[in-house]
Structure formats: C-alpha cells, structure tokens
Amino acid sequence: xxxxxxxxxxxxxxxxxxxxxxxxxxxxxxxxxxxxxxxxxxxxxxxxxxxxxxxxxxxxxxxxxxxxxxxxxxxxxxxxxxxxxxxxxxxxxxxxxxxxxxxxxxxxxxxxxxxxxxxxxxxxxxxxxxxxxxxxxxxxxxxxxxxxxxxxxxxxxxxxxxxxxxxxxxxxxxxxxxxxxxxxxxxxxxxxxxxxxxxxxxxxxxxxxxxxxxxxxxxxxxxxxxxxxxxxxxxxxxxxxxxxxxxxxxxxxxxxxxxxxxxxxxxxxxxxxxxxxxxxxxxxxxxxxxxxxxxxxxxxxxxxxxxxxxxxxxxxxxxxxxxxxxxxxxxxxxx
Amino acid sequence: xxxxxxxxxxxxxxxxxxxxxxxxxxxxxxxxxxxxxxxxxxxxxxxxxxxxxxxxxxxxxxxxxxxxxxxxxxxxxxxxxxxxxxxxxxxxxxxxxxxxxxxxxxxxxxxxxxxxxxxxxxxxxxxxxxxxxxxxxxxxxxxxxxxxxxxxxxxxxxxxxxxxxxxxxxxxxxxxxxxxxxxxxxxxxxxxxxxxxxxxxxxxxxxxxxxxxxxxxxxxxxxxxxxxxxxxxxxxxxxxxxxxxxxxxxxxxxxxxxxxxxxxxxxxxxxxxxxxxxxxxxxxxxxxxxxxxxxxxxxxxxxxxxxxxxxxxxxxxxxxxxxxxxxxxxxxxxx
Numbered sequence: 108x109x110x111x112x113x114x115x116x117x118x119x120x121x122x123x124x125x126x127x128x129x130x131x132x133x134x135x136x137x138x139x140x141x142x143x144x145x146x147x148x149x150x151x152x153x154x155x156x157x158x159x160x161x162x163x164x165x166x167x168x169x170x171x172x173x174x175x176x177x178x179x180x181x182x183x184x185x186x187x188x189x190x191x192x193x194x195x196x197x198x199x200x201x202x203x204x205x206x207x208x209x210x211x212x213x214x215x216x217x218x219x220x221x222x223x224x225x226x227x228x229x230x231x232x233x234x235x236x237x238x239x240x241x242x243x244x245x246x247x248x249x250x251x252x253x254x255x256x257x258x259x260x261x262x263x264x265x266x267x268x269x270x271x272x273x274x275x276x277x278x279x280x281x282x283x284x285x286x287x288x289x290x291x292x293x294x295x296x297x298x299x300x301x302x303x304x305x306x307x308x309x310x311x312x313x314x315x316x317x318x319x320x321x322x323x324x325x326x327x328x329x330x331x332x333x334x335x336x337x338x339x340x341x342x343x344x345x346x347x348x349x350x351x352x353x354x355x356x357x358x359x360x361x362x363x364x365x366x367x368x369x370x371x372x373x374x375x376x377x378x379x380x381x382x383x384x385x386x387x388x389x390x391x392x393x394x395x396x397x398x399x400x401x402x403x404x405x406x407x408x409x410x411x412x413x414x415x416x417x418x419x420x421x422x423x424x425x426x427x428x429x430x431x432x433x434x435x436x437x438x439x440x441x442x
Numbered sequence: 443x444x445x446x447x448x449x450x451x452x453x454x455x456x457x458x459x460x461x462x463x464x465x466x467x468x469x470x471x472x473x474x475x476x477x478x479x480x481x482x483x484x485x486x487x488x489x490x491x492x493x494x495x496x497x498x499x500x501x502x503x504x505x506x507x508x509x510x511x512x513x514x515x516x517x518x519x520x521x522x523x524x525x526x527x528x529x530x531x532x533x534x535x536x537x538x539x540x541x542x543x544x545x546x547x548x549x550x551x552x553x554x555x556x557x558x559x560x561x562x563x564x565x566x567x568x569x570x571x572x573x574x575x576x577x578x579x580x581x582x583x584x585x586x587x588x589x590x591x592x593x594x595x596x597x598x599x600x601x602x603x604x605x606x607x608x609x610x611x612x613x614x615x616x617x618x619x620x621x622x623x624x625x626x627x628x629x630x631x632x633x634x635x636x637x638x639x640x641x642x643x644x645x646x647x648x649x650x651x652x653x654x655x656x657x658x659x660x661x662x663x664x665x666x667x668x669x670x671x672x673x674x675x676x677x678x679x680x681x682x683x684x685x686x687x688x689x690x691x692x693x694x695x696x697x698x699x700x701x702x703x704x705x706x707x708x709x710x711x712x713x714x715x716x717x718x719x720x721x722x723x724x725x726x727x728x729x730x731x732x733x734x735x736x737x738x739x740x741x742x743x744x745x746x747x748x749x750x751x752x753x754x755x756x757x758x759x760x761x762x763x764x765x766x767x768x769x770x771x772x773x774x775x776x777x
Contacts, residue, residue, distance in 0.1 A: 158708075165708050166676070328703035341501070350703035362704055366697040368663035368685035371715030373493075373500050378713045380706030 108135040112205035121357040136209035145182035147439040151229040152423040157354040175203040199228040230434030231408035235263035240393045241386040246346035247322040251276030259326030261288035263434035284429040333365040345378040409433030443470040447540035456692040471544035480517035482774040486564040487758040492689040510538040534563040565769030566743035570598035575728045576721040581681035582657040586611030594661030596623035598769035619764040668700040680713040744768030
C-alpha cells in the first residue's frame with residue numbers, strides 16, 4: 108500500500124513557500140513486534156517548527172533536507188503488534204508528516220479526553236494548552252485585579268493563556284491582527300481587544316492599561332513588544348513564549364528594535380523564555396486542570412481545520428500570516 | 443557658619459555637563475532635639491543618579507531643579523542632640539550634597555566597619571557591594587565551573603560581582619574599556635579580560651567562552667549586550683543591574699539594538715532587572731558575608747577618590763566616560 112509523506116525540500120530563507128515542502132509517495136510499513144501502525148487523523152502545524160527548518164543549533168534538532176517533517180499528530184491504531192494498544196485506539200505523539208506512521212507503541216500516548224474531541228490533544232489539551240498553562244501560571248503568575256496583556260491572543264496558546272489569566276481574576280487585554288479575532292477573544296471573556304493593524308497601539312495601550320501592565324505574555328516580539336515595554340509595572344513578569352514576528356527573518360537579517368535593559372531595571376521586570384518541555388514533570392497536573400476548566404465552561408477553544416494532507420503547506424504558511432483562529436490543524440483522514 | 447551645597451541647576455539633555463550643577467553658599471543648620479549635625483567626609487557619585495536628573499517617573503523620585511542633589515554620604519557627627527549618636531561617630535546615609543547636613547539621628551546609620559576604611563560604606567560594604575551580592579547570588583546564582591561574563595567589570599559593582607562569582611568556583615570573564623582596567627580585573631582574579639574598545643568582541647567572546655555563557659551580569663546594555671545574546675546557554679541567567687550606555691540618550695532618542703526575545707526563548711533565559719532595595723530584608727546577611735570575604739582576602743576593592751567638593755561634577759560626569767576604577771568617591775573633608 109502506498110501513501111503520501113511530506114519532506115523538507117529546502118531550507119526556507121525568510122517566509123516558507125510551497126517549495127519548502129516536497130510530497131513523495133512511499134510504502135506503508137507493516138508493524139513488527141512491539142510496534143503499531145497508525146493512520147493520521149489530525150496533523151498539527153505550529154510556529155516553533157519554523158525554527159527547526161533552519162540549519163541552526165536550537166532547543167530541538169533541525170529538520171533534515173530530504174527527510175520527512177514531523178510534529179504533533181493524532182492518529183488511530185490500524186494494526187497493533189503491541190499488548191498496550193488495540194486497533195481503533197486513538198493516540199497522539201511526535202510523528203512524521205505522512206498518512207501512516209509505523210512506530211514503537213511506546214512512542215505514542217493513548218488519548219483519554221473525557222468526551223473532548225481528539226483534535227484537542229494537539230491544542231487546548233496538548234502542547235499549546237500546556238504552554239499557555241506553564242507560561243501563565245508558573246512564570247506570569249497573574250493575581251486578582253492585575254492587568255495582563257497577551258500578544259497573538261487569538262492563537263492556540265494566546266487564547267488559552269488569556270482565559271487562564273481571567274480564571275485568576277486578572278483584567279485581560281489581547282492584541283490581535285483582525286476584527287474577527289478581536290471579536291473572538293471578546294467572546295472568550297477578554298476585557299479588551301486591540302487590533303494592532305488598525306488601532307494606534309501607543310494610544311490604546313494607554314487607554315486600556317491605565318494602571319500599567321503586570322504580566323505581558325509574549326508571543327510575537329517585534330514592534331508590538333517595543334510598545335509594551337514602557338507600560339510594565341514594578342515587578343512585572345514577561346513569560347516569553349515566542350516571537351513569531353522574527354521567525355522569518357532572511358539570512359543575515361537581525362531583529363532590531365527597542366532594547367529592553369533600561370525598562371527591566373527601572374521596573375525590576377522578570378523576562379523569562381520557556382519551553383513547555385521544561386515542565387514535563389508537571390504535565391499531569393496541567394492536563395487535569397485544563398480539562399476541569401473546560402468541563403466547568405471556564406475555558407473555551409477554537410480550531411481552524413484544513414481538510415486534506417495536500418493543504419499542510421498552506422496551513423503552515425498561514426500561521427505566519429495570522430490566518431488561523433485558535434489552533435491550526437490539518438485533518439488528514441477520518442477515523 | 444556658611445557652607446557649599448550643590449543644586450540641580452538644569453535637567454541635562456544627554457550627557458550631564460558642568461552647567462547641570464550649581465554651587466550655592468548656604469548656612470550650616472544647628473541641630474535641635476533628636477537631630478545631629480554631620481560633616482561630610484565622602485560623597486558617592488553613582489550612575490543611577492543620572493536617571494533621577496530626568497523629569498520622569500522611575501523607581502526613585504526625580505531630583506528637583508533648584509534643590510540640592512543627594513545620595514550616599516559618609517559623615518562624622520560634629521554636634522549631637524540625640525542619645526544614639528555622639529560627636530565623632532562616623533555614620534552613613536542618604537544625605538544632601540553639602541558640607542554639613544543636619545538631620546534626624548534616625549536618618550543615618552552608625553558605621554561599624556571592622557577596621558575597613560569608612561569610605562567602603564559607600565562601595566564594597568555599601569550600595570554597590572550589596573547590589574553585586576544580590577544580583578550575582580540571588581539572580582545570577584553561578585555554579586562551580588559555569589561561565590560568568592560581567593560588563594562594566596572594573597566598576598564598583600562589576601568588580602565585586604566578578605569576585606563573588608569566583609568565590610563560587612565559576613570561570614569569570616570581565617568586559618572593560620581600557621588596558622588599565624583589564625589589568626586591574628585580572629589582578630582581582632578574573633580569568634579573562636576583554637577590552638571592548640580594542641578587542642573584536644565577536645571573536646574574543648567565542649574564544650573566551652567556548653562553552654557559552656551561563657550568567658551575564660548586565661551593567662552596560664547597548665552593543666556589548668547585543669554581542670552577548672547569541673552565547674547564552676540553556677537556562678542562562680541575566681541579572682540586569684544597569685544599562686549605563688543608555689543613560690545619556692538625548693530627548694526623543696531611543697535605545698535601539700538587537701531584540702532579546704528570540705534568544706530568551708531559544709535558550710530559556712531568565713533576564714531580570716533588580717534594585718538593591720528589593721532585598722532590604724537580607725542586608726544584614728549580605729554585609730556579614732561581604733565583610734567575611736574581605737577579611738579572608740577573597741574580596742578586594744579599589745576606590746577612585748577625587749579631593750574637594752568642587753570636583754563632584756567632574757567625578758559624576760567621569761562615570762559615563764569610564765574614568766573610574768572601582769568605586770568613584772569625592773573626599774569632601776578630613777575627619
């Protein structure tokens with residue numbers, strides 16, 4: 108049996124394009140002892156993958172040219188040679204971008220989503236949800252009545268981070284790039300939404316943050332960030348989750364803007380980069396909390412789902428154009 | 443009796459000049475019940491005072507035009523109407539820039555320097571020493587074998603911070619602006635000295651930090667800092683003590699350089715601004731530790747002392763030209 112897989116054709120210089128990706132027909136592999144064959148249901152595209160496309164030492168090994176790309180996938184077991192998993196089980200793991208993965212059963216985790224759609228394992232109950240949880244609760248630590256600002260607020264991480272801050276009683280302002288996204292985050296309970304493409308950031312930040320900013324959850328970097336700095340209150344916390352505005356710099360281009368040092372000293376700010384995997388020992392606590400918030404109706408989530416493995420490049424590139432609301436997924440097949 | 447005092451004549455735009463300061467003759471005030479009259483021995487000039495010369499909200503109230511400047515001073519009690527202090531006692535406190543202060547006895551602290559010169563109360567056993575202690579030990583937290591880089595390494599704070607890192611067994615590299623300062627920090631036990639004015643920073647950082655940087659103690663900001671960022675190791679700590687390169691920006695000028703966000707995420711770096719007074723409840727612990735290191739010969743210090751109250755502007759302006767080695771003081775009178 109044949110299947111499609113997606114390889115890294117060439118390392119992008121700047122924004123990825125269709126020619127970053129190569130589709131290839133390959134055999135579906137039969138599982139041997141201890142292995143399972145998995146049919147991909149949902150494939151996750153995430154901004155951090157852009158970093159892995161560069162040939163640069165970073166926190167995760169770079170993708171290799173000519174090799175399959177990989178990332179978070181939800182799949183169904185189609186054949187099992189393992190006692191732990193049965194045909195029909197729905198699992199998640201870091202898998203290759205193909206229609207069928209054949210891997211050791213230990214490489215995936217069986218989903219137990221308490222009635223939530225399996226796709227949530229790639230979003231609110233997956234890496235993005237955990238990222239929001241640890242960034243907001245372990246570094247941001249918002250307190251009742253504090254002002255929290257979130258950039259990239261309609262995305263998979265930002266939309267969860269904002270609701271988590273609301274749960275703690277903070278005033279939450281989200282920064283987004285369209286009217287539709289502004290409406291979306293207001294519907295989630297954000298107190299204010301700023302559209303950086305149409306609002307005068309300098310003015311509206313003053314207006315919406317009259318008491319300054321206590322937590323800035325950083326997803327985008329760039330000029331938006333530059334505008335935040337003067338508003339940071341004494342002992343403000345800045346969990347740095349990402350800086351998507353800088354991911355597609357061209358070779359030799361540097362991310363130039365306002366230096367932070369003066370602001371950090373003046374207000375004694377803590378600015379801290381983090382990765383979800385740094386909190387691995389606390390994943391169970393986080394899954395449990397997020398599931399309970401969903402059950403209680405305090406945490407909502409949205410997914411932007413493209414259908415068909417052929418739409419993966421479009422979905423990935425769209426992340427950097429702000430096309431998604433909530434978690435961007437590709438639905439590869441039906442269960 | 444008449445005395446000289448120094449007022450803020452006008453707020454500097456950019457680098458302070460002689461015309462930032464105004465000398466004025468004024469009466470020496472007689473102390474009343476509970477007060478003491480103090481003769482200034484040593485007057486401290488510190489980079490942070492530049493911020494107070496602006497009419498801007500910051501962590502300390504701005505100086506007022508036409509009013510005396512103030513800062514850390516060591517003085518001797520010349521008259522006492524307080525039971526707590528006697529004539530001849532040597533004290534320190536935040537006092538006005540004049541030859542004689544008359545203040546409530548509670549506003550100053552009697553020195554008990556265990557044989558160290560009283561001037562040390564403004565340096566290694568004063569605000570700069572405490573700043574180095576808390577920044578290095580409570581935020582930087584260097585471990586044995588780690589690589590620590592310190593900018594402004596020959597100054598009052600940097601020179602102490604480096605020695606404190608050595609005490610913990612770290613490899614310590616200092617960045618300074620002259621050959622004389624490079625020799626000085628090597629004499630203190632720094633493993634390497636970089637002269638940013640003559641060395642190619644990019645090259646020598648690679649050479650001296652082959653295993654990356656675990657702690658960067660930030661005193662200067664600016665381009666030096668920009669060069670440090672790519673070398674920060676996973677979970678590096680950056681205590682941000684100051685950014686002297688940006689203190690004399692002209693009105694409307696912004697501190698533009700490399701944005702930190704991308705580096706902070708990639709290496710999960712914690713960058714944290716701090717002020718010594720945030721650690722007030724731990725001052726006694728710090729004084730004790732610093733005094734014990736001095737006694738054990740593990741902590742040395744240097745002072746650059748100008749003589750005469752008329753040299754205060756020169757001493758202050760010199761801070762921003764890198765003219766001092768160790769703590770910059772003005773000796774106003776003999777005990």
